Amino acid sequence: MVATTVAVAADDHNPLAPDPKAAKAGEYEFRINCALCHGLGAHGGGRGPDLTRAQKKHATSDAVMFQIINNGIPGTAMPANGTNGQGVGMTDEEIWELITYIRSVEVKAPTKPLGDAKHGKELFYGDANCSLCHMINGKGGRLGPELTSVGGTRTVEAIIDSVRNPSRRLAWGLTEPTKEFAQEYETVMVVTVDGKEIKGVALNEDHFSVQMMDTNERIYLLEKDRLRSFQKSRESMMPKYDAAVLDDKDLGDIVAYLINVGAK
Amino acid sequence: MSVTTHCLAGRRGGSQHPLPWAFFRAETRQILRRGDGREMPPSGLSRAALGSTLLRALIRFLAISTLIGPFACPAGAQVTFERLLHSAKEPQNWLTYSGDYAGRRFSPLDQINSGNARSLVAKWVYQTAGTGKLETTPLVVDGILYATGQDDRAFALDGRTGRPIWLYQRQLPADIRPCCGRVNRGFAILGDKVVFGTLDAHLIALDAKTGSVIWDVAAADYRLGYSFTAAPLALKNLIVLGVSGGEYGVRGFIDAYDATTGERKWRFYTVPGPGEPGHDTWEGDSWKVGGAPAWNTGTYDPSTNQLFWPTGNPAPSNRGERRAGDNLYSNSLLALNADTGQLNWYFQYTKHDEHDWDATQVPIMIDTGSKHLIAQANRNGFFYVIDRTNGKLLSAHAYGKITWSDSKDAEGRPVANQAAKPTLEGHTVCPGAMGATNWMAPSYDPQTGLFYVTAREQCDIFSTAPQPYEAGHAYYGSAYFPSEEAEPYWGALRAIDPATGQMKWEFRHPSPSWSGALSTAGGVVFTGDAEGNFIALDAQSGKALWHFEMGGEVYASPMAFAVDGKQCVAIAAGSAIYSFGLP
Helix, strand or coil: CCCCCCCCCCCCCCCCCCCHHHHHHHHHHHHHHCHHHHCHHHCCCCCCCCCCECCCCCCCCHHHHHHHHHHCCCCCCCCCCCCCCCCCCCCHHHHHHHHHHHHHCCECCCCCCCCCHHHHHHHHHCCCCHHHCCEECCEECCCCCCCCCHHHHCCHHHHHHHHHCHHHHHCCCCCHHHCCCCCCCCEEEEEECCCCEEEEEEEEECCCEEEEEECCCCEEEEEHHHEEEEEEECCCCCCCCCCCCCCHHHHHHHHHHHHHHHHC | CCHHHCCHHHCCCCCCCCCCHHHHHHHHHHHHHHCCCCCCCCCCCCHHHHCCHHHHHHHHHHHHHHHHCCCCCCCCCCECHHHHHCHHHCCCCECCCCCCCCCCCEECCCCCCCCCHHHCEEEEEEECCCCCCCCCCCEEECCEEEEECHHHEEEEEECCCCCEEEEEECCCCCCCCCCCCCCCCCCEEEECEEEEECCCCEEEEEECCCCCEEEEEECCCHHHCCECCCCCEEECCEEEEECECHHHCCECEEEEEECCCCCEEEEEECCCCCCCCCHHHCCCCHHHHCECCCCCCCEEECCCCEEEEECCCECCCCCCCCCCCCCCCCCEEEEEECCCCCEEEEEECCCCCCCCCCCCCCCEEEEECCEEEEEEECCCCEEEEEECCCCEEEEEEECCCCCCCCEECCCCCEECCHHHCCECCCEEECCCCCCCCCCCCCEEECCCCEEEEEEEECCEEEEECCCCCCCCCCCCCEEEEECCCCCCCEEEEEEEECCCCEEEEEEEECCCCCCCEEEECCCEEEEECCCCEEEEEECCCCCEEEEEECCCCCCCCCEEEEECCEEEEEEEECCEEEEEECC
16 A cells, blocks of 8 residues: 655655566556657657656656656646646556656666767757757757757657658647647748748747748748738758768767757 | 515515615515516416505515515525526526537527627636636526636636636545546536536535535545536436546446435436346446446436436447447437436447547437437537437438548448557557547537537547556556647537538637537627637638637637626636627
8 A cells, every 4th residue: 555645755765666566557557648758668759758768867766756747847748647638647656656667667778879979069050050940058040949958858769850851740740738839840831911921930820820930030920811821831941851961970979969968 | 375485586686686675666566466487476466456555565574574584585596497498588697508408509699790799809807716727617697607617616706797706615635536637517506506516526516695515415436536527407406417437447327416405316327237228238347347427418308308418438448358248328328317317218329439439528409390309429520410209310420530430330320440449559540539529518509500519630549558447546448649640630610510411611720629619699609729719700601700819728618698788708718717798
């Protein structure tokens, strides 16, 4: 029997660890509540970090992981227990089972050695042109997603895929509870009543209006019924970086840079 | 003539709105002569007879007693069954969850019309102290608005200004098991009580004037996952309510309680026990945790004294392997005798469901010519029309993208494709995890003859999670993922012609909405969207007439009322309630 009210101190340990039965129960909880973003097997998805990494940015102990699962992480898509619109709220016991499961699938060492992060940074701000549209720690462009934490919250595979096939990730429908602010970086092309053509990314949109940023980082606030035309596309404005443009080694170096920054 | 059994002050007098003496006396005389139009019959006394000294004294006594009691009737919101039966006669009020017993969510008010809707303005906003979504539909009786909120809050507001009259909040146990938000969809009102079901599975009657608890009954053990989220339905002297908790493997039921005492009068288990018809549609002991909760508000046909109540999915929702059989009465429409709870007939929309196709959407009664129908836009993506005299299916048409079924049985009922059966790995199925629609209220407009429903265009990967049953723990055996094969989610309000099942128009939302719809005699349909807009549409064409950004996502259905002869439309968005009207 687990206490129903748990006041965890920072050094508290999971009362169920490392019970294999609890880990099995935790796996069901994971499928229902977590796999939506963190992927089956906790290997991470397009939106949630790979939880099989032993080094976690936020969950530094079982007690902290409990708090994160229960309360979410402010400013991120990680919701509080029972509020992601999928699954029911977990009891304290179920959260400990879940933690037991996550600990059971952790891999102690990274599977692949990372590339040269220093060179990756040079590429990011130089020849690869990433910083024209992406910002890290306050430096860079504004048209694409800010990438300071992406290395800590996405799998290596997801980052590589986003560079090689930028439009594919746009097509991932975001479920509502995880999109407190739902920018999906869709491409928008409008023609105003006076014939001006504007192309950029959607910052937000509803049935009646669109807020967008053009390639000069200028923000436009537009009412759709006052436009001559409005077109939206899930073809990303980011060019496809295939191997001819950016080879695997250089891409690996950029990913290493992102992971280094994201871990801080 | 017994003083204590007559409610002279029921409509306008009493302590709520004391009237000038002369006017009050004149009104009393008139009521004595002509009856009060409700329960008290006309006396047949002439004006001259009423002028006699004796009667003058009686009138004075009655008038005083209604002001001071103890002979005073519980005045103010005396909502009799008679008034509920004839709710269309008092369009300024919104007396039941769906506005009438037929479930139409149609307001006979026509002051706001397709010509002037463009000038609508916000009249007031009431911010609840809670956080989280509001799913409530307010009731309005004689200028006072009654609504429920997050964590089983409840409140009465001045319908003119939004100023609170009383507040109530239940002290909930810490270990309640709400499935899908700490929400409630509203009150039922009967007599001088407003009644709602709580997240810890109690039914509570509050005094409509003060919010004080009149009675409080436990319907089931919340620790096993039972809860109430739906608005009850009041009729005769009964309060009828269905339970929530399919995600916890509850055994679903619909209850009726004596409105005066809170005593339970009947219970219909939506999963039949041993020896009952339908029990053999469950494998082994699976019936004990079979779900089929009745978590939304049904409708009532006074001419046959039947309730039409819809039920939810069998548990666990995506995994049918240990509950072989049709799993009656999950995902069904039940026709119940309102006095006894006895089943007259049933229609099961989805047999042996493995996609969480709750059939809990409001079943709307439609009468056309000699036909007595029930129309329902089901979560599974089909629009069903049923003959409500016998429960026979007349038609089932898709109203959104569907991949789970491409065939029908001999009765015309859509049947699940074998290929759509959820597996451990999962596969993409349309509609998605939240359904083609859900609990957001549909509306039927008798003027346009159109059925309005919020449709969600969403496809997801449906997979199973082979989870054992453990009392009080989540038990739905399913996990959902967004599908990369599918289009991004979007939504629409759709107008369907029930005669053909065909869509007449749609108004598109950039993302799926959780708002219901209201139709009005002014030819305006109201709905909300996930981007926070409250929107007025032309009922014939679906063209947007007006919109207002409320700053919070809509998880509720609109309703209409009037105070001082001025029509208002109200809806909850974010953690607040908004009222709109003409300037």
